[in-house]
Every structure is written in C-alpha cells, then in structure tokens.
Amino acid sequence: MEMEQEHIILLQKILVLLFSVTLFWKIIKHMCGLLNIEKEPVTVLVTGAAGKLESVVIFLSSFFHYQIPALHTDTYVQIIINSKLLCSSKGLFSSTGQIGYALVPMIARGMMLGPDQPVIIHMLDIEPAAEALNGVKMELIDAAFPLLKGVVATTDVVEACQGVNIAVMVGGFPRKEGMERKDVMSKNVSIYKAQASALGQHAAPDCKVLVVANPANTNALILKEFAPSIPEKNITCLTRLDHNRALGQISEKLDVHVSEVKNVIIWGNHSSTQYPDVNHATVKTTDGEKSVRVALANDNWLNTEFITTVQQRGAAIIKARKLSSALSAASAACDHIRDWVLGTPKGKWVSMGVYSDGSYGIQPGIVYSFPVTCEKGQWSIVKGLKIDEFSREKMDATAKELMEEKTLAYSCLD
Numbered sequence: 001m002e003m004e005q006e007h008i009i010l011l012q013k014i015l016v017l018l019f020s021v022t023l024f025w026k027i028i029k030h031m032c033g034l035l036n037i038e039k040e041p042v043t044v045l046v047t048g049a050a051g052k053l054e055s056v057v058i059f060l061s062s063f064f065h066y067q068i069p070a071l072h073t074d075t076y077v078q079i080i081i082n083s084k085l086l087c088s089s090k091g092l093f094s095s096t097g098q099i100g101y102a103l104v105p106m107i108a109r110g111m112m113l114g115p116d117q118p119v120i121i122h123m124l125d126i127e128p129a130a131e132a133l134n135g136v137k138m139e140l141i142d143a144a145f146p147l148l149k150g151v152v153a154t155t156d157v158v159e160a161c162q163g164v165n166i167a168v169m170v171g172g173f174p175r176k177e178g179m180e181r182k183d184v185m186s187k188n189v190s191i192y193k194a195q196a197s198a199l200g201q202h203a204a205p206d207c208k209v210l211v212v213a214n215p216a217n218t219n220a221l222i223l224k225e226f227a228p229s230i231p232e233k234n235i236t237c238l239t240r241l242d243h244n245r246a247l248g249q250i251s252e253k254l255d256v257h258v259s260e261v262k263n264v265i266i267w268g269n270h271s272s273t274q275y276p277d278v279n280h281a282t283v284k285t286t287d288g289e290k291s292v293r294v295a296l297a298n299d300n301w302l303n304t305e306f307i308t309t310v311q312q313r314g315a316a317i318i319k320a321r322k323l324s325s326a327l328s329a330a331s332a333a334c335d336h337i338r339d340w341v342l343g344t345p346k347g348k349w350v351s352m353g354v355y356s357d358g359s360y361g362i363q364p365g366i367v368y369s370f371p372v373t374c375e376k377g378q379w380s381i382v383k384g385l386k387i388d389e390f391s392r393e394k395m396d397a398t399a400k401e402l403m404e405e406k407t408l409a410y411s412c413l414d
Contacts, residue, residue: 098326196226237353241332268398275394
C-alpha cells in the first residue's frame with residue numbers, strides 16, 4: 001500500500017514537470033511572436049528573368065553572358081543565375097530567361113532556402129530587357145509573397161553581384177547549326193574563364209557555385225581552374241534534373257508516388273552518355289521497402305529503355321513543347337541548392353556533379369556526377385557502393401567523354 005502511494009506521488013510529480021515544461025515552451029514561443037523574431041533576409045540574384053525578348057535586334061543572337069558571383073555571411077545570401085539568348089523564328093527568346101522566370105517565384109515561396117527564410121530577390125538582365133525585367137519585378141510585388149522582403153531589377157552587373165554567396169550559372173553558348181564541337185567549346189571556355197574571374201573578384205571566399213549551362217561539367221571545371229580562390233568543393237554542376245527524371249520514370253512504371261522512390265544515381269556527364277543507375281534504389285511498398293529491381297522485375301527495361309529515356313528526356317521535351325525544359329530545370333536547381341545548404345534527409349542521397357577525388361575509380365581532375373549526401377552546407381560522396389560489370393562499363397564510358405571534353409577545352413586556352 002505504501003509502495004503504491006509512492007508511485008502515485010512520483011507520477012504526479014512527472015505530470016507536473018511535463019505540464020511546466022509545456023507551459024514554459026508556449027510562453028517562449030508567444031514572447032518570440034510578440035518580438036517578431038525572424039531570420040535575416042537572404043538576397044537572391046537571378047539573371048535573365050525577363051523571359052521572351054521579341055524587341056531585341058537580331059545581332060543580339062550572338063548571345064550575352066554575365067559574369068556573376070555570390071555572397072554569404074551567416075545571415076545574408078545572394079544567388080545568381082546566368083542567362084543566354086536564343087534566336088527563334090518569332091524573334092528572340094531568353095531560354096534561360098524562361099528558367100529564371102520560373103525560378104524567381106519558387107525562391108520567393110521558399111522552395112530553395114526554406115519556408116521560414118525571408119528573401120530579397122535581385123534580378124539582372126541585359127539593357128534591351130530592362131523594361132521586361134521591370135515587368136517581372138511588378139509581378140513579384142503583385143504576388144504578395146510573405147517571404148519576399150524586397151526586389152531589385154537591374155542591368156548593372158556590379159550592383160547586382162557585389163558580395164554574393166551562391167552563383168547559379170545558367171548562361172552558355174549553345175551549339176548552332178553548322179558549328180563544330182570545338183567552336184562551341186571555345187566559346188564556353190571564354191565565357192567561363194571570364195565568369196571565374198568575376199567570381200574571384202566579387203564573391204565571398206565560401207561562395208557556392210552551381211553550373212547549369214552545357215557542357216555543364218566541363219564549364220564547371222574551367223570555372224574552377226580560373227577561380228582558385230573558391231574551394232573546389234564549392235563548385236558543382238547540375239545533374240539533379242536527370243536524377244529527378246529517373247525518379248519520375250521509376251515511379252510511373254511502378255505506379256507509386258515519386259516520394260516513395262529514393263537513391264537512384266546519375267553517374268558522369270550531363271550528356272547522352274550519363275548513366276542512370278537503379279541498382280541501389282529502393283521503393284516503399286505495402287510489403288515494406290524493396291529494391292527497385294526486385295519490385296519492377298524487369299531488368300531488360302531498366303538496362304535499356306529506362307536509361308535512354310532519361311538520357312534523351314531533354315530532347316523529347318524540346319520536341320514536344322518546341323522549347324527546352326524550364327519549369328523542371330528551375331525546380332531541379334532549387335532542389336540542388338536546398339539540399340546542399342539545408343542537408344539531405346537521413347538515408348537518402350542525391351546526384352551532384354562534383355570534382356572527382358578518385359572515388360569509384362573515376363580519375364581526379366574532372367567534374368563527374370556522383371551520389372552525395374549533404375550536411376551543414378557540405379556534400380560528401382557516398383562510399384562503398386557495389387559496382388557491377390554493366391555499371392562499370394557505363395561509368396567508364398561517360399568518364400572517357402569527360403576526359404575528351406577536358407582535353408578539348410584546354411586546347412581552346414592555347
């Protein structure tokens with residue numbers, strides 16, 4: 001009887017303690033609300049956000065490229081997205097401007113840096129696009145995004161880029177009809193050499209760089225070579241779009257939500273030689289988590305049609321909409337930066353083009369897509385995955401292409 005009484009008293013004390021802790025936490029939250037405590041704004045710079053540019057005279061089809069860097073302190077970030085112009089039968093279109101136009105509302109909604117992170121968006125474009133750019137600014141203001149604390153629209157590179165932290169480089173010179181591969185590479189080497197110089201002059205030492213423009217891996221490599229002040233681990237290229245495409249294909253084939261599939265891998269180059277690998281991918285089912293290969297039970301599809309579909313998805317979209325991927329590319333850029341800055345969920349990896357350290361037998365000195373996890377603003381290559389003979393052949397083939405691109409790029413520097 002006495003023992004039971006002691007247990008009752010102990011239980012009462014525990015309940016009182018829990019109630020006190022809960023009450024104390026509610027008081028703290030209420031006081032924070034009264035003080036209106038929130039994070040300092042992150043400033044995000046997007047170039048080429050004006051979109052379609054029909055009024056630009058035809059000589060501008062030789063393309064404009066901005067050399068733009070990025071800033072970071074603990075509470076203040078700027079993000080840059082480089083732009084290019086493409087000529088079409090209806091006039092001039094900013095294809096990457098379409099990406100920028102799709103991207104700015106995503107940033108304003110918190111898709112890139114989180115739902116509680118206020119942002120200031122800086123938009124940069126060329127002089128002939130100034131009026132259209134101002135129109136985008138008006139749209140952002142009219143949308144009344146709660147996280148959007150300010151908008152700047154400018155054609156002044158220095159005003160837009162001073163001291164930025166994250167640079168998303170979308171601009172590059174695309175291959176036009178009749179151009180040799182070396183001619184295209186030469187143009188892009190010149191662009192990214194100049195961009196590297198701008199990053200070195202204006203960016204914070206810890207700025208993070210995401211290169212999107214093709215050839216993305218080699219453009220990132222050139223940028224790294226000519227911006228020695230930026231740590232090599234801070235220069236990456238976008239293969240998250242390919243990663244997301246692979247997830248989408250698997251989820252459709254299995255008829256499950258895409259969030260149920262994880263840990264596909266894009267190995268190598270952001271080109272038609274990339275290797276979408278599902279050997280380590282899993283899917284949640286009613287019977288628990290299963291290997292994608294086991295769940296699908298269709299190795300023939302996984303080793304043939306699946307790979308070519310992911311490799312050629314960009315071309316299929318161009319054929320369907322007569323324009324390159326904009327919405328999905330902008331979303332992938334958000335995913336890449338968000339996971340890099342905020343971290344990947346436990347047990348999940350993503351694909352990023354990073355500077356090879358020799359992992360998985362891939363020669364150092366190239367920017368190659370690996371599976372990575374991210375924590376506290378740093379990425380790490382996933383180690384110890386088993387590589388079968390089929391995968392080895394595919395991984396080496398895309399590495400060989402990257403070495404050839406590197407040789408060609410360096411020959412353009414002579």
